[in-house]
Amino acid sequence: MRFKGRDVISIKDFTRDEIDHILKVAKEMEPLAERGSEMLRGRILATLFFEPSTRTRLSFETAMYKLGGTTIGFAEPEVSSVKKGESLADTVRVVENYADIIVLRHPLEGAARFAAEYAEVPVINAGSGAEEHPTQALLDLYTMIREAGRIDGLKVALAGDLRFGRTVHSLAYALSLYDVKLYLVSPSLLRMRREILEDIKGRIDAIETEDMEKVIPEIDVLYVTRIQRERFPDPAEYEKVRGSYRIDLETLRNAKDNLIILHPLPRTDEVSPEVDMTPYAKYFKQVRSGVIVRMALLALLLGAVE
Amino acid sequence: MRFKGRDVISIKDFTRDEIDHILKVAKEMEPLAERGSEMLRGRILATLFFEPSTRTRLSFETAMYKLGGTTIGFAEPEVSSVKKGESLADTVRVVENYADIIVLRHPLEGAARFAAEYAEVPVINAGSGAEEHPTQALLDLYTMIREAGRIDGLKVALAGDLRFGRTVHSLAYALSLYDVKLYLVSPSLLRMRREILEDIKGRIDAIETEDMEKVIPEIDVLYVTRIQRERFPDPAEYEKVRGSYRIDLETLRNAKDNLIILHPLPRTDEVSPEVDMTPYAKYFKQVRSGVIVRMALLALLLGAVE
């Protein structure tokens, strides 16, 4: 197993053994996240965000700083050479002269893979198009291990927009490498795409349903995503659906005591603020896992740990 | 007196003893501002600017870097998750997973106090709405001590827009904790709000006037603020007022030799460039005080000094 110099474009590029190894290294990063480290002193991370994503950008920058490295980059394309018509291939070949590793966020599918082909330094995909968001999947797994002690044996519901939500595609695939029972809870209009579902079903049990209420008492992990109004041709349809996928204390009255609620954030109103005070709510702790997992990836790809 | 973990939302949250202590620690920061320090190595400051303020942002970042720490954040809300409809409460609970301390600038009154209630890490108010700007008041006080050797006994004029100017509200309150004589020099339309004035007058002598000329020979400190055209319904009224509050060599011909002129900056034409060359002009030195005082606050709130 070798990570130094590798790209992180899709969760599918990794075997279960490799994912387990990343999660193990992440655990070793916990004390370094508290007290800091000089492991990557002198190394530079470039964050190239061709579409804004404050959370993801700050998470990577924090991870780099906690390891003693530093960062350059841009937070939105308006200020970049892209305005002058530069190709992504050229941008990447310029930036690799500045940075030891590149994190790329791009509105077009395939952009991260394309960039990685041109770059000699490692490229990490921080979201491209409606495709995968592999570091989000890794931090979701890490949060499950941290909060539930394990992934194997868990019953996990992915709820909300399973069709367009970029994070759930990576996560569903990743979970399918483990011994997990999956509930896919969504309005029929927002069901998980067939090709992703087929891929998962070959390996694990995945049940599609629209009925949140029935699923709640069964599960150990509830992963909630945003349902966007724009997805619905009929506003009335949206209003109907929205209510039945909103999580509040009432929805949770039959939940297991140790249920874990996760959310990739930002949320709007799909998880009620009253849930924040319950022991179920782990979505802010999930943010911390993001820093930990990204520290592990930076350290692995730059060869600072094995 | 304990500063570790505290928020800095309003100057009113601090006693005179506490303010004196901050100013004393600031003095100790002077040599560190020159030669640098590793006092906050590994610590991260988040600058969340929901409205742009380059000067204040760069001042806090500089303070953090001079203490060996590092910074993350955003300079304007367009690139943040706010666009996706995230609440300020959520933003703060996400960012405290990245940063050890948060500096917040926000267009809405009460935003900083609200954020501090949600954040477990210290929050510093870098301006919210038309409210106070407590670190500006602290750096104003520090500049007076540095340039005049003391605050007690000074005769201080606050001039210009005393109604909407957010910095003068904090400063007027802070000065009222000292033995200071205050002149409030403004057009009648821009007089200091009654409730602020009442609060101050209970403690010190504060004289309201429109006559800059009469005040000039009396005072030790002249604090000038911008008068914005938009505040006047009648443009002719603005033009009349503007001239009489403009500081130039002619205005200053009867000034005391050791008069100190301060300005929160940016200025437009309310202080003539010819004044820059006089020994009165301390507004650029005031900028340096901002770094010093913010170093002190970061060190105190993060527990690096007592």
Place this chain on the structure above:
Amino acid sequence: MRFKGRDVISIKDFTRDEIDHILKVAKEMEPLAERGSEMLRGRILATLFFEPSTRTRLSFETAMYKLGGTTIGFAEPEVSSVKKGESLADTVRVVENYADIIVLRHPLEGAARFAAEYAEVPVINAGSGAEEHPTQALLDLYTMIREAGRIDGLKVALAGDLRFGRTVHSLAYALSLYDVKLYLVSPSLLRMRREILEDIKGRIDAIETEDMEKVIPEIDVLYVTRIQRERFPDPAEYEKVRGSYRIDLETLRNAKDNLIILHPLPRTDEVSPEVDMTPYAKYFKQVRSGVIVRMALLALLLGAVE
């Protein structure tokens, strides 16, 4: 020869001896660019970009980080105090309280010189108006030395837009200090300005031509610049010209074996991607030279090396 505290506004402010010294120090920076350095620990660079230029900004920031320093600044004027009407003179006098050195990019000619007059800390011009871009010229020279082993004796063609291209003006002047034969290859509409040409011709042989094909077999260095559509009143004229200045494998069939192709980047289609794979292509290596040369300048101006 003394560099500490100097400004870098125009390549014309430097003698050949001084340029040679900068290039010599640059060579000494090569190992530090690989393994990092603490030479500028605690020092702060301000990047004030009143017009965006991602490449130049990231290059300076990288140079500073590789020497152990840190950076503050803004990438576009929308987020700066400039919106509030602050003058450049005031901005500079504020920022020098934060930073040990300032890099300025500005849309107006003369802005960098003006800023340097007000600032007590060194100011580096990163492009102002259609004027010079001195650090680009220095990195171009450094790339020639690095790739061709020398500058004296070279035959260099500057091709494309020689009238408006800001980089070629600085470079043409710099090359005229060496024993170089210069070919100025451009459409007649985009010939180099007379005053620049006169200045150069006093020192070296400079031949103006529109015929790229004839020049190619003669030269050691081909420096290509972008031809912008907006420069041409007649679109048909642009289309004609564009084709004849485009560099591809066909254009290069009579080139010398060790021809070096440079480009200030970003490019659009004036150098065909098929050229990237040839040994002629040095434009991405040129980017790395930018970091090296800027490291040398930062170290020299801040007095960390002599």
